[in-house]
Ligand SMILES: Nc1ncnc2c1ncn2[C@@H]1O[C@H](COP(=O)(O)OP(=O)(O)OP(=O)(O)O)[C@@H](O)[C@H]1O
């Protein structure tokens with residue numbers, strides 16, 4: 679990593695809804711945090727925020743010490759920000775304009791992120807305003823694309839990929855989620871098909887970072903707001919995310935980023 683103190687900002691996108699962006703973003707943040715990094719997670723899904731629920735902090739509301747910026751909500755050492763934390767009394771501040779991109783800008787730039795090494799951004803589905811705003815404003819290190827094995831998901835993720843490339847955003851790699859199911863005897867079943875992702879990654883010249891299994895327990899942990907606990911109980915997940923963050927760290931190290939790059943303002947204590 680560069681000597682310069684710089685926040686690596688990574689957006690998680692998919693194109694298609696429901697493929698696991700929020701789960702992957704959250705697990706990425708958890709894995710990075712468990713590896714000793716200082717991590718923030720921005721929920722850029724303004725109409726369907728899920729980060730508060732996943733971290734079991736729904737109903738909490740952000741505070742502002744200076745009347746201008748928000749203090750992130752902390753959960754297990756991870757700094758979280760979501761429209762879900764901005765309740766009625768803060769509405770005037772966050773919704774100065776009707777634009778979704780303005781709301782995202784405010785969540786990104788008016789949060790007192792504290793000395794982050796990584797900021798993970800959970801994007802909503804689609805290639806619309808949210809993806810555009812984040813691409814143009816967030817000074818991204820790069821993006822990770824999440825897909826399920828089906829062609830229908832790959833068609834949408836391709837649109838997302840094309841949009842990012844048009845904007846000159848580095849695509850760090852692909853994660854195939856819900857790739858296979860391992861039965862009690864240890865046999866893997868590729869329920870949604872096998873091989874599409876290899877053709878896709880070859881065609882577009884993107885690395886397949888990982889393929890994650892279907893883990894019925896994972897949805898339960900997520901619904902109960904206990905995603906943070908799952909790594910101890912689901913060793914396969916823990917192993918997969920160790921591999922993912924080790925890939926990411928070396929991929930980021932190899933990127934040619936300008937030294938003078940200004941990232942989000944870093945607040946130090
Ligand atoms: N590997 C997995 N195994 C089992 N369930 C999973 C897996 N990944 C995600 N899920 C579950 O699938 C559902 C959708 O996941 P998630 O909310 O992360 O998707 P999303 O892409 O963020 O959706 P949206 O497009 O609505 O934002 C959740 O209930 C989640 O717990």
Ligand SMILES: [Mg+2]
Pocket residue numbers: 699700701723728800801802
């Ligand atoms: Mg989501």
